[in-house]
Amino acid sequence: MLKLSFDSLVSGRPLKVNLDGHDVCVARVGEEVFAVGDLCSHADVSLSEGEIEGHFVECWLHGSKFDLRTGEPESFPATTAIPVYTTSRDGDTVTISLPENRK
Numbered sequence: 001m002l003k004l005s006f007d008s009l010v011s012g013r014p015l016k017v018n019l020d021g022h023d024v025c026v027a028r029v030g031e032e033v034f035a036v037g038d039l040c041s042h043a044d045v046s047l048s049e050g051e052i053e054g055h056f057v058e059c060w061l062h063g064s065k066f067d068l069r070t071g072e073p074e075s076f077p078a079t080t081a082i083p084v085y086t087t088s089r090d091g092d093t094v095t096i097s098l099p100e101n102r103k
């Protein structure tokens, strides 16, 4: 489990964190926070170096967009989903944790 300050997250600017040995891309979208695996499923590229567009993170290398809510790629060349992590928010505290099936 990892705790972050909501106010430290900039909407539309992804942040790479490490959660129990997993590299995770955290993205604030307005008042919501999402957390997905940081590694693009197409090649060994950090998604937190890409762009956030709406509820999607775009890989900077070949442009695949992944849905931050489901991890599913919306566009080629990636065809495999990336992991989605559990997020919750209580005031300024954002908690990110591994989903039950990955603990």
Ligand code: FES
Pocket (backbone or CB within 6 Å): 040, 041, 042, 043, 044, 045, 059, 060, 061, 062, 063, 064, 076, 077, 078
């Ligand atoms: S490395 Fe991400 S789309 Fe190719």
